[in-house]
Amino acid sequence: MTAAVLVNGISPADPLHALAVEDRGFQYGDGVFESALVTQGRVRLLEQHLRRLALGCERLGIPAPDPAALRSDVQRLSGSAERAVLKIVVSRGIGPRSYRPSRRDRPTRVVALYPAPLPSPTTQLALRWCEMRFGRNARLAGIKHLNRLEQVLAQAEWHDDAIVEGLMLDTEGELVSCTSNNVFLVREGVLVTPDLRFCGVLGIMRAEVLRAAKELSIAVSEEPLWPHDVEAASELFITNSVRGIRSATELGSLRWNAAPVADRLRAALDF
């Protein structure tokens, strides 16, 4: 599975026996995570990932892991990797049988290196609509916490490898994201993306795209979006930190043949 893993800085003798049963990550999904691309020994957008991780800990009231120790773990695992995915998980740590956090919580820090995924075909990218919805809860919106059953059940809906991703709505019918990508539309020349005020993850690549768009003087808007916005889009692309920017060519009966905005952003980001 993993190429290598460190748990609180230590390589477990047996990776199948690395965590305590009472780790609150396992008991309650009480933690946050990051997934980043590694190329030539360098973690892409590492500072942004570490900032979001710290913000997630703060939002959940989890003591942030020691930055020096975390960076050391990251360097140890990724320093010699040609191309890989680095995953960091921080849980609230081991605790008694109780939802209540303790003031003495000592977070569990897991850093793991995985093989990089195979490149996506660049010419075709088919999406679908998921039945599974995101529940709305502004208190948990934006951060990359470990309560991910909604995405798990959404991805369980299809087994057709030709479908790369699924678009997900929230329970009120608003567009949120894909299962593990953010989504951008082009509407009359404006780049629009869901504002994620109630659910979803504020992706690192999403932020990079918004920043790059401003530098390129492309008008951008973060706002509530709905399925009819997707149907009206002249272009649709999806983003995450491992795969970068990928343009959709197909969604149900919709087809997109050109992606000039995504092409400009991809060139600008060089990801």
Place this chain on the structure above:
Amino acid sequence: MTAAVLVNGISPADPLHALAVEDRGFQYGDGVFESALVTQGRVRLLEQHLRRLALGCERLGIPAPDPAALRSDVQRLSGSAERAVLKIVVSRGIGPRSYRPSRRDRPTRVVALYPAPLPSPTTQLALRWCEMRFGRNARLAGIKHLNRLEQVLAQAEWHDDAIVEGLMLDTEGELVSCTSNNVFLVREGVLVTPDLRFCGVLGIMRAEVLRAAKELSIAVSEEPLWPHDVEAASELFITNSVRGIRSATELGSLRWNAAPVADRLRAALDF
């Protein structure tokens, strides 16, 4: 922490190193759990707990653990316990870095025995209102899954030991439950409880109370309830499988001095 634990039927050499980093319970909160009271070597309401566990697995598409193996684990840990809490966790098992479940998933089965909690004082029971809300998602409602950040953050709101539990609303303001208890109100002689169609856990003790009430010819109703229903209640009690039925005496400026319905139910259930 635990008095004893079995992971897939095996007592780990070191309980601090029992689970794989890649267990989907840890990665995504992808699983379900049960907490039951053990007295004199017997798990109270065991059949009901096993049924809910199996239903939760079915709802999440997790292969249910082998019933004979699970019962054997339960018997091994609880058979000689005077008074304890038995916890069962079933996750979807170890998987690759992907939300997508696999058809070859082999669930992880954890059975653990914990010390029984100290008895609650029976004369006073103060509740509070939580700021934290439950998000609505009917697809996840009712089952006792491992995505429990909402309860964790709700319990983090107070540190006053005099407050036993907190009442939680959903994001639309409907009453759902406490953080780890269901809630019942008495309104003009009728026993009412939230219907939990959008969120919350269908508690084993909740079902026992509803069943007992019918046997006692107490009128019952499962329906949407709101804070004004709490304010109008002549009686309020909370229920779970470890603590049974506990009557509230205090919530903000509200006071309840008698609990005739809870008293009848408690006597009938002998829990």
